[in-house]
Amino acid sequence: MSPYQLVFGKSCHLPVELKHSSYWAVRQVNADFIKAGKERKLHLNLLEEFRNEAYANSSIYKERVKAYHDKMIEKREFQPGEAVLLFNHKLRFFPGKLKSKWSGPFTIKSVMNNGTMELIAPDGSTFKANGQNIKKFYTEEQQDEVFVVALIK
Incomplete structure (x- = not known):
């Protein structure tokens, strides 16, 4: 999942992609406000789900890195007289x-x-x-x- 998708809730489109879909974008802007509000709420919920998934994945990653780090630490035991x-x-x-x-x-x-x-x-x-x-x-x-x-x- 890209940082752009976490922040904005959608995948990043290049300017070339937007140029081809400009007619579609103009039609989308002229939609009614009630439908746009419902879609906005849906997108906000999806954004929250993306963030929760990213948080869970980062915690899993941190646990794995910590386990690997702890495995690589050499146990040191000292005895009197050493x-x-x-x-x-x-x-x-x-x-x-x-x-x-x-x-x-x-x-x-x-x-x-x-x-x-x-x-x-x-x-x-x-x-x-x-x-x-x-x-x-x-x-x-x-x-x-x-x-x-x-x-x-």
């Missing part, structure tokens, strides 16, 4: 092409039910961070293992 990197929000204010926005590595001290992690910094201090801002840290040997496993799959 090495992780923390996303540093402050670095986005000082942009640099080659500057990494991830700091660390930190060690996970504990994992809480709400997704919060208690991390241990390299100097021994502890702090809490949101689990969405954390990703696993791999050493070079671990990266090679992950790469080989990915190739096998």
Whole structure:
């Protein structure tokens, strides 16, 4: 369904089409007002049906896109003792092409039910961070293992 049809309730006609049907259009304009009013009400009802159908289709589309997006999200589970990197929000204010926005590595001290992690910094201090801002840290040997496993799959 085109946006033009949603707004105006009828399909779009090119000027070439209107030229051939100009005689028909002149006869249509000279119709009586009662009949024109009834047709106008019918067209308004059809327009409302088109809009409702478009709304239903858009909600179906949004559900499908959300399901696809959620399917592509990789489930991340962390265990105490793992090495992780923390996303540093402050670095986005000082942009640099080659500057990494991830700091660390930190060690996970504990994992809480709400997704919060208690991390241990390299100097021994502890702090809490949101689990969405954390990703696993791999050493070079671990990266090679992950790469080989990915190739096998």
